[in-house]
Amino acid sequence: MKDYLIIGKIGGAHGVRGEVRITPLTDDVRRFSSLKECMILDDKERLKEERKIKSVRFDDTRTLLKFEGIDDRDEVGKFNGCFLAVSRENAVKLPKDRYFIADLIGLSVVDATRGELGTIKDIMNSGASDIIIVKRKGKNELLIPYLNAIVTSVDLEEGVMQVVLPEGLYEIYE
Numbered sequence: 312m313k314d315y316l317i318i319g320k321i322g323g324a325h326g327v328r329g330e331v332r333i334t335p336l337t338d339d340v341r342r343f344s345s346l347k348e349c350m351i352l353d354d355k356e357r358l359k360e361e362r363k364i365k366s367v368r369f370d371d372t373r374t375l376l377k378f379e380g381i382d383d384r385d386e387v388g389k390f391n392g393c394f395l396a397v398s399r400e401n402a403v404k405l406p407k408d409r410y411f412i413a414d415l416i417g418l419s420v421v422d423a424t425r426g427e428l429g430t431i432k433d434i435m436n437s438g439a440s441d442i443i444i445v446k447r448k449g450k451n452e453l454l455i456p457y458l459n460a461i462v463t464s465v466d467l468e469e470g471v472m473q474v475v476l477p478e479g480l481y482e483i484y485e
Contacts, residue, residue: 315350316402316411318342319395324384325375331387333374333395338436342403343367343374352394359393414467420445420455423463423475428453431472443472453484 322332333343344367351359363379376395381387405411412434420428420443429447434457436442441457455461455474464473 313413315352315396315398316413317352317356317394317396318349319374321351321390321393321395323391324387325373327384328377329381329383329387330375330377331390333376335374336394339403340369340374343376346376346397348397348401350396350398351390352396354392354394356394356396359390408465410465410467415443415465415472418465418467418470418472420453420472420474422481423473425476425481428474428481451484453481455480 318337319333319335322334324330325332335343346364346367348361348363350361353359365377365379367374367376369375378387402411415431415434418431420431422428429445429450432444432446432452434441434443443455443457443462445453445455447453455476461474461477462472463475464471466472
């Protein structure tokens with residue numbers, strides 16, 4: 312388990328005073344409002360530097376962030392394409408039975424009837440619900456709705472997600 316969570320990707324500069332556009336990689340964009348410090352990671356998720364946040368604002372559909380000590384568009388440009396991350400200690404506290412996607416990736420998915428189906432490759436949001444993408448050896452990926460009626464338990468320590476697939480769902484992918 313990583314000791315940090317990626318919460319956004321840094322886009323280009325916004326304006327001339329050192330603000331950057333952020334593409335949120337979190338389900339709650341308001342999370343940025345309380346952000347005081349962050350880690351900047353390169354595209355291989357290696358730490359470039361740690362920075363304090365001076366301000367965050369929201370402009371229509373954009374999240375705009377300003378780092379302390381950077382007041383120039385060219386200087387902030389060096390972070391273009393980098394990831395914005397927070398330490399787990401500074402991450403938002405999740406309610407019971409909620410998980411960070413980063414912690415679910417790689418878990419083994421086990422169906423009550425069929426046994427092990429594969430491992431979680433990713434979780435995507437489809438609007439109505441999240442979709443679990445299960446990577447299977449030698450077969451097409453399996454897409455499973457992340458619903459309480461289907462996902463019966465998640466055990467991060469054991470690395471297992473237990474599911475009960477609805478009738479016919481498995482057969483679609485065979």
